[in-house]
Amino acid sequence: MRRLSALPAVLLVIVTGSFFLMRLAPGGPFDMDRALPEAVRLNIEAKYHLDEPLPRRYLRYLGDVVRGDFGPSFRYPDRTVNELIALGFPVSLTLGLCALAFALVVGGAAGVVAGIRHNRWVDHLTMSLALGGVSVPNFVLGPLLILAFALGLGWLPVAGWGSWRHLVLPTITLGVFYTAYVARLSRAGMLEVILQDFVRTARAKGVREAAVVTRHALPNAVLPVVSYLGPAAASALTGSVVVETIFGIPGVGRYFVQSALNRDYTMVLGTVVFYSMLLVAFNLIVDCLYAYLDPRVTY
Amino acid sequence: MTPRPAAATSSPARQAWRRVRENRLAMLGGAILVAMAIVAALAPWIAPYPYAKTNLAYGARPPSWQHLLGTDELGRDLLTRVMWGARVSLGVGLLATLVSLTIGVSYGALAGYLGGRADQLLMRAVDILYGLPFMFFVIILMVVFGRNIFNLFIALGAVQWLTMSRIVRGQVLSLKTREFVQAARALGVSPLRILALHLVPNAAGPIIVYATLTVPAVMLEEAFLSFLGLGVQPPMASWGSLASEGAAAMEPYPWLIVFPGLALTVTLFSLNFLGDGLRDALDPQLAR
Numbered sequence: 001m002r003r004l005s006a007l008p009a010v011l012l013v014i015v016t017g018s019f020f021l022m023r024l025a026p027g028g029p030f031d032m033d034r035a036l037p038e039a040v041r042l043n044i045e046a047k048y049h050l051d052e053p054l055p056r057r058y059l060r061y062l063g064d065v066v067r068g069d070f071g072p073s074f075r076y077p078d079r080t081v082n083e084l085i086a087l088g089f090p091v092s093l094t095l096g097l098c099a100l101a102f103a104l105v106v107g108g109a110a111g112v113v114a115g116i117r118h119n120r121w122v123d124h125l126t127m128s129l130a131l132g133g134v135s136v137p138n139f140v141l142g143p144l145l146i147l148a149f150a151l152g153l154g155w156l157p158v159a160g161w162g163s164w165r166h167l168v169l170p171t172i173t174l175g176v177f178y179t180a181y182v183a184r185l186s187r188a189g190m191l192e193v194i195l196q197d198f199v200r201t202a203r204a205k206g207v208r209e210a211a212v213v214t215r216h217a218l219p220n221a222v223l224p225v226v227s228y229l230g231p232a233a234a235s236a237l238t239g240s241v242v243v244e245t246i247f248g249i250p251g252v253g254r255y256f257v258q259s260a261l262n263r264d265y266t267m268v269l270g271t272v273v274f275y276s277m278l279l280v281a282f283n284l285i286v287d288c289l290y291a292y293l294d295p296r297v298t299y
Numbered sequence: 300m301t302p303r304p305a306a307a308t309s310s311p312a313r314q315a316w317r318r319v320r321e322n323r324l325a326m327l328g329g330a331i332l333v334a335m336a337i338v339a340a341l342a343p344w345i346a347p348y349p350y351a352k353t354n355l356a357y358g359a360r361p362p363s364w365q366h367l368l369g370t371d372e373l374g375r376d377l378l379t380r381v382m383w384g385a386r387v388s389l390g391v392g393l394l395a396t397l398v399s400l401t402i403g404v405s406y407g408a409l410a411g412y413l414g415g416r417a418d419q420l421l422m423r424a425v426d427i428l429y430g431l432p433f434m435f436f437v438i439i440l441m442v443v444f445g446r447n448i449f450n451l452f453i454a455l456g457a458v459q460w461l462t463m464s465r466i467v468r469g470q471v472l473s474l475k476t477r478e479f480v481q482a483a484r485a486l487g488v489s490p491l492r493i494l495a496l497h498l499v500p501n502a503a504g505p506i507i508v509y510a511t512l513t514v515p516a517v518m519l520e521e522a523f524l525s526f527l528g529l530g531v532q533p534p535m536a537s538w539g540s541l542a543s544e545g546a547a548a549m550e551p552y553p554w555l556i557v558f559p560g561l562a563l564t565v566t567l568f569s570l571n572f573l574g575d576g577l578r579d580a581l582d583p584q585l586a587r
Contacts, residue, residue: 017436018436021440021443022443135515135571136564136567137523137563139522139539139542140563140564143542143546143556143560144556144560147553230429235434238523241527242523242526245526246546256435257529260441261529263442268442271435272435272436272439
């Protein structure tokens with residue numbers, strides 16, 4: 001509960017920090033090659049409240065954010081930032097959840113098997129693959145996968161969004177790093193747990209090996225994986241920026257890069273604030289999950 | 300009297316070095332890195348072609364004896380570009396790690412040494428920062444302060460120090476109760492000197508290990524930014540921006556993505572091998 005009370009402060013720091021950081025930027029979104037006529041410039045500035053003193057603008061923005069309004073986009077004048085996020089977020093969310101689910105299922109299973117078969121060939125194979133997985137950057141893997149499976153073999157579409165077939169390559173591209181990491185974590189967790197007394201006791205009582213692993217060892221071995229979920233989600237959000245760019249997926253990440261390149265302040269600011277809120281909320285859920293799995297932990 | 304830490308040339312460091320040497324993968328990684336570093340340092344002299352020389356009539360051709368890794372659409376030799384890219388990629392990796400090392404070590408050492416309330420407060424801030432989407436802030440920093448290479452490594456270093464500060468804090472927290480620190484305090488050594496000369500050097504093992512693991516993380520981030528067009532700007536090239544150009548042209552010219560990607564992947568591999576090897580050799584938990 002103490003963590004809940006810290007939430008508004010954290011969010012305030014994020015909003016304030018990113019707001020003033022953006023104002024430091026030289027040049028604005030309306031700097032064109034040719035100077036705009038004075039009247040037009042004044043009109044634009046009035047429309048976006050750029051003519052007001054900075055503290056007023058800050059307070060106005062803060063008020064808007066509290067009401068959940070990120071303002072209009074500078075670059076797409078007929079769209080608000082909220083609309084753009086609402087348009088892209090379901091797409092990004094689908095991609096991110098698929099990648100994380102892929103990582104948990106594949107990485108978790110591989111790690112547990114490697115842990116049980118410690119120092120056998122399965123273990124060595126898994127760990128070599130895992131080291132490869134954390135070393136191959138997603139923007140190298142993505143194009144190579146496209147080259148092999150889309151252009152070469154023609155099994156899957158090169159880019160785009162719409163059906164499950166569009167989802168396969170991006171999910172793998174985004175998920176491989178986390179899969180590898182989860183495999184290492186769950187293997188280490190398994191190795192630590194499998195030799196402990198309560199596992200031996202369970203075996204001595206004649207519990208079947210499968211049940212020993214799933215009921216007794218696994219819940220204790222997954223704790224490091226659970227605490228990795230927060231950082232994983234954070235970096236999956238950034239990773240999805242690249243993956244969306246490579247595969248031409250219309251998610252928030254692509255809007256974000258374009259707006260960063262175009263100095264679309266409100267859009268960049270809105271995305272960062274939105275993602276930060278999302279992550280803070282996600283971390284809170286992970287903490288609750290951790291406390292549920294490990295009764296020794298209290299907050 | 301206990302020996303001064305500086306005089307401890309005997310067992311622990313040598314034992315660790317022997318353990319690293321026995322780890323063949325770590326040594327292989329180290330060898331590859333040394334070779335990469337030499338190539339990067341000597342690129343202006345050993346690269347087969349001038350770095351920005353274009354040959355539009357020649358165009359993009361696959362690898363051949365004249366151009367071992369092929370050429371890009373402007374007829375530039377890819378091997379030359381990959382060699383020059385190594386300078387940027389490795390340089391940013393090292394310098395940004397140095398920045399993160401400076402911030403992380405001083406922050407963590409301070410928190411650990413002060414202890415109590417101040418420690419709680421400082422580490423709580425780290426906890427909070429951990430949950431934030433940091434690359435987005437780096438992107439803002441790059442947009443705000445301009446996309447040049449110095450801003451790049453400062454921005455990357457400035458967001459990579461969190462884990463380092465946690466590690467150093469933990470080390471300092473346990474070291475500061477030891478006798479040699481009490482002795483130094485009793486002799487009237489100032490807190491700053493105790494921190495810099497007694498506590499931090501004794502935490503060197505974990506610091507080195509984690510710094511080795513920070514380099515690939517930072518290199519990956521530099522490549523990520525350059526891939527998006529937010530990092531190194533043309534005509535300068537890093538492996539990330541080469542991969543970006545390659546990805547854009549991979550349909551007709553696949554070698555343009557394969558070779559820069561390979562260079563980056565092999566380097567990251569080597570760094571991870573070396574880092575894992577060093578951790579196994581230096582990890583205090585295993586040593587005990």
